[in-house]
Amino acid sequence: MVYPQHFTKFTKEHADILAALVCGLLLFLGWFALHLGWLGWAMLLLPAAYIIGGYESAREGITTLIKEKELDVDLLMIVAAVGAAGLGLWRREYHLILDGAVLILIFAISGALEGYAMGRTERSIRSLMSLTPDTARVLHQGQEQMLPISQLKVGDEIIVKPGELIPTDGIILSGYSTINQAAITGESLPVEKTVGEEVFAGTLNGYGALKLQVHKPAASNLIQRVIKLVAEAQETAPPSQEFIEKFERGYAKVIVISGILLAILPPFIWAWDWETTIYRALTFLVVASPCALMAAIMPALLSGIANGAKQGILFKNGAQLENMGKVRAIAFDKTGTLTTGQVQVSQVMPSEEYTQADVLKVAAALEASSEHPIAKAIVQAASDLNWQRGTDVQAIPGQGIVGILNHQKITVGNAAFIQQYVTQLPNKLQDLAHSWESEGRTVVWVAQNAEVIGAIAIADMIRPEAAATIRRLRQLGVEEIVMMTGDNQRTAQSVAQTIGITQVYAQLLPEDKLNLIRNLQKQYQTVAMVGDGINDAPALAQASVGIAMGGAGSDVALETADIVLIADRLEKMVVAMELGRRSQFIIKQNITFALTSIILLMLANFVGNINLPIGVIGHEGSTVLVTLNGLRLLRRF
Numbered sequence: 001m002v003y004p005q006h007f008t009k010f011t012k013e014h015a016d017i018l019a020a021l022v023c024g025l026l027l028f029l030g031w032f033a034l035h036l037g038w039l040g041w042a043m044l045l046l047p048a049a050y051i052i053g054g055y056e057s058a059r060e061g062i063t064t065l066i067k068e069k070e071l072d073v074d075l076l077m078i079v080a081a082v083g084a085a086g087l088g089l090w091r092r093e094y095h096l097i098l099d100g101a102v103l104i105l106i107f108a109i110s111g112a113l114e115g116y117a118m119g120r121t122e123r124s125i126r127s128l129m130s131l132t133p134d135t136a137r138v139l140h141q142g143q144e145q146m147l148p149i150s151q152l153k154v155g156d157e158i159i160v161k162p163g164e165l166i167p168t169d170g171i172i173l174s175g176y177s178t179i180n181q182a183a184i185t186g187e188s189l190p191v192e193k194t195v196g197e198e199v200f201a202g203t204l205n206g207y208g209a210l211k212l213q214v215h216k217p218a219a220s221n222l223i224q225r226v227i228k229l230v231a232e233a234q235e236t237a238p239p240s241q242e243f244i245e246k247f248e249r250g251y252a253k254v255i256v257i258s259g260i261l262l263a264i265l266p267p268f269i270w271a272w273d274w275e276t277t278i279y280r281a282l283t284f285l286v287v288a289s290p291c292a293l294m295a296a297i298m299p300a301l302l303s304g305i306a307n308g309a310k311q312g313i314l315f316k317n318g319a320q321l322e323n324m325g326k327v328r329a330i331a332f333d334k335t336g337t338l339t340t341g342q343v344q345v346s347q348v349m350p351s352e353e354y355t356q357a358d359v360l361k362v363a364a365a366l367e368a369s370s371e372h373p374i375a376k377a378i379v380q381a382a383s384d385l386n387w388q389r390g391t392d393v394q395a396i397p398g399q400g401i402v403g404i405l406n407h408q409k410i411t412v413g414n415a416a417f418i419q420q421y422v423t424q425l426p427n428k429l430q431d432l433a434h435s436w437e438s439e440g441r442t443v444v445w446v447a448q449n450a451e452v453i454g455a456i457a458i459a460d461m462i463r464p465e466a467a468a469t470i471r472r473l474r475q476l477g478v479e480e481i482v483m484m485t486g487d488n489q490r491t492a493q494s495v496a497q498t499i500g501i502t503q504v505y506a507q508l509l510p511e512d513k514l515n516l517i518r519n520l521q522k523q524y525q526t527v528a529m530v531g532d533g534i535n536d537a538p539a540l541a542q543a544s545v546g547i548a549m550g551g552a553g554s555d556v557a558l559e560t561a562d563i564v565l566i567a568d569r570l571e572k573m574v575v576a577m578e579l580g581r582r583s584q585f586i587i588k589q590n591i592t593f594a595l596t597s598i599i600l601l602m603l604a605n606f607v608g609n610i611n612l613p614i615g616v617i618g619h620e621g622s623t624v625l626v627t628l629n630g631l632r633l634l635r636r637f
Helices: 005-036 039-068 073-091 095-130 222-235 239-264 274-287 298-310 318-324 334-338 356-367 373-381 427-438 466-475 489-499 510-524 534-542 555-560 572-608 612-634
Strands: 135-140 143-148 157-160 170-174 177-180 191-193 210-214 313-315 329-333 339-350 391-396 400-405 408-413 442-448 451-462 480-484 503-505 527-531 545-549 563-565
Touching (some): 005 039, 039 095, 073 095, 073 239, 073 274, 095 612, 274 572, 274 612, 298 318, 298 572, 298 612, 313 318, 318 545, 329 510, 334 480, 334 489, 334 527, 339 373, 339 427, 356 400, 356 408, 373 442, 373 451, 427 442, 427 451, 451 489, 480 489, 480 510, 510 527, 510 534, 527 534, 534 545, 563 572, 572 612
Parallel strands (some): 329 527
Antiparallel strands (some): 135 143, 157 210, 177 191, 339 451, 391 400, 400 408, 408 442
């Protein structure tokens, strides 16, 4: 039978709490019956508390023992509780049966609280799956029809009305709107989107109606990739957790053997009576169990992964969140990572008697007929101006473009090309052009008839957040930050100087980037690499932590990387680093606290003679505390 989702969630997240409550009620009634001397009722109520409170733990412990031939912590608790009950019946000291029931109750409450706490992390991750609608409004032969998302094909045109969730990744064919991308990218403010721009499934359309074209299968859209990778991250145990699990299996065997020896030897060595010996041995089984140690790592890492997903940072597994906290050196690719990867007009300098607008309008009149990236940058810069297209436009590859505008001959191109059509280049503009070129910018000259009317500087713009990100990473303790690029040394040095990077490696091939990462690893061990292109993939794979820019990144880079910055926002590097650092700090806190608790409780058992319920409270309390401490990483910062 298939249950509704909310009912399934109830049974999984609240059944343990319900069992603990019923166990507690039966325990209270059993204690009340013992207090009044109603032994018969007590002998009915207390065993019922054992069964209801301990059933799930007993089932899991026995299953592990039979199928995996391993001792489970749950089974140790049940053995201790049943042992206390048996001792109580033997000595006719029925308060021991009550002690065992208290053990069962506290263990049940602890398990319920741990389950609920972990459920918070799982709910946070599952909420990603509710971000996309089940159907889309598809435009077919001029008619709108609702189709399941799974039936969408590449090339389909869909309509998204104001206030609706966008059903799949697509390119805007018509319309203009603001898109709330907070659920996907972590951006707090809506982003303006218009024709030609990409929108993502699961984002919320603002005030404008949009017509989109599906450009990738629904199953491979961004949100589905996030869901798939986060789910994989949940299932992948990092090395530290694998070590703890191996340690737990051996440790449980040692505890059982030690418990047996402690139940036999003390009467012969220290002349303890048998009842005290068995009671202390049972208490030892409880306080020495490594529950808190087992809960020290995964709740923290899963909380960090969920927090990152909410802020547009996708950790593909817990190991990479762990490694991010250990990074000592970071290598950044330049183009598309520290820069936007798209050339833009950075400055316009007109000749005398002309304005910046005059230069842009004349240049755009010709460049509107070209598909070159520089031409698109100039047209974009002139988009708010009123200009008209030139005629008889002819492009000369690698040099420039010529045409006619209002019966005037227009020439746009590099200096050598322009000098074929003008008498001379103005000295003032030549000095400025040399300065621009020394900064790594491309200079485009604009001439009308035989006169230069101005020059335009074109550059791959540095991301505005780049300098602050580099500065913050150093504050977080990163020892070395380098920039690597296939670009020329002059351009690379200019970008690096602007954002505060001193180590620059230019004119690198993919294998050169790979070797550079290897050399950094020899010196710093844990090295992160941030890139976006196909040529970055080998270095991303080699790095201890490969980080890809999600928006501009190539599919190869995204698949190769360990972490994806979905929003293409470089400052999220700082958040990823802080999550890694905090997870390391919390895990160390948890392990230290767990080990200290176990040691102190074991000493108290034999030196301070604590009773079984106090031992259970100390043991289970430490487990709950380390779990809740790990969940602190769910908080956004």
